[in-house]
Amino acid sequence: MSVKTKKRGRPAGTENQLGSEAIIDAAKGLMLKEGKVPSIRALALSLAVDPMAIYHYFANKAALLEAITTSLVDDIYQPATEDDWEVELNKLCESYLSLLAHYPGLLETLLSMTSLGPAEKFRERFLTVIAPLNLDAIATSNAEALLIDYLHGFALAMKCNQTQSPLNPSHLSGPLSLYCRALRTKDS
Numbered sequence: 001m002s003v004k005t006k007k008r009g010r011p012a013g014t015e016n017q018l019g020s021e022a023i024i025d026a027a028k029g030l031m032l033k034e035g036k037v038p039s040i041r042a043l044a045l046s047l048a049v050d051p052m053a054i055y056h057y058f059a060n061k062a063a064l065l066e067a068i069t070t071s072l073v074d075d076i077y078q079p080a081t082e083d084d085w086e087v088e089l090n091k092l093c094e095s096y097l098s099l100l101a102h103y104p105g106l107l108e109t110l111l112s113m114t115s116l117g118p119a120e121k122f123r124e125r126f127l128t129v130i131a132p133l134n135l136d137a138i139a140t141s142n143a144e145a146l147l148i149d150y151l152h153g154f155a156l157a158m159k160c161n162q163t164q165s166p167l168n169p170s171h172l173s174g175p176l177s178l179y180c181r182a183l184r185t186k187d188s
Helices: 020-034 040-047 051-057 061-074 085-102 106-112 117-133 137-160 169-187
Strands: none
Touching: 020 040, 020 051, 020 061, 040 051, 061 085, 061 106, 061 117, 085 106, 085 117, 085 137, 085 169, 106 137, 117 137, 117 169, 137 169
């Protein structure tokens, strides 16, 4: 007589050790495949563990969601401080839009979150790019808000535009050039 074994807890001593990175990587893969943040149950099923095992690493779904999105945003372009700030800003923005296009549902997830972890990752990089401008705190805050709102609108337009010549991150250069001109004017 054979006994059916249950999938419970962390896998026992296999090369596929369960950990926070493995969980995040699996969640990213499911996001690509399904176009949305996976449920804890779906994530556990893909990892062949009991759903409660995930809670060993993440206190709740919100903590897992923050870790996933922060990890995704952490993968965007890391600007070089010694290079031309306009070129670096363009690379950062294109990288962010590419990420949003690559992971369907990510924009909606980011906009619905109460956590600031992913936003702080982008903000750090944005501040690195515009540091040579020496903008005051108000101008920096306004520049950041304007850019983020524009990028999120652009990402939504990319998602909705199904015409013969769909939008992509390379279409950003013209509007971004105008934005940079405004920042240069504020600097002088």
